Amino acid sequence: MKINVEVECTPEEARRAMGLPDFTPVHDHYIGMLLESLEKGASPEMLDQMMRSWAPMGEAGLGMWRQLFDLAGTTSKKG
Secondary structure (H helix, E strand, O other): OOOOOOOOOOHHHHHHHOOOOOOHHHHHHHHHHHHHHHHOOOOHHHHHHHHHHHOOOHHHHHHHHHHHHHHHHHHHHHO
């Protein structure tokens, strides 16, 4: 037996229904810091370093995501 259930809701409603925390204030603060840096005339190198320091696990976290995307790219080309 197979049963399909469709639920129509916004991402906010889904987050609340699943009991997940609201990270909107953190996201807004992060974006605010990025915009402030851009307004001050940050160089590309400075932005790169800033993003690396803000990323979870720093450089290791970025490397993990890079490997994941590389793997996904090579997998999709095979199929």
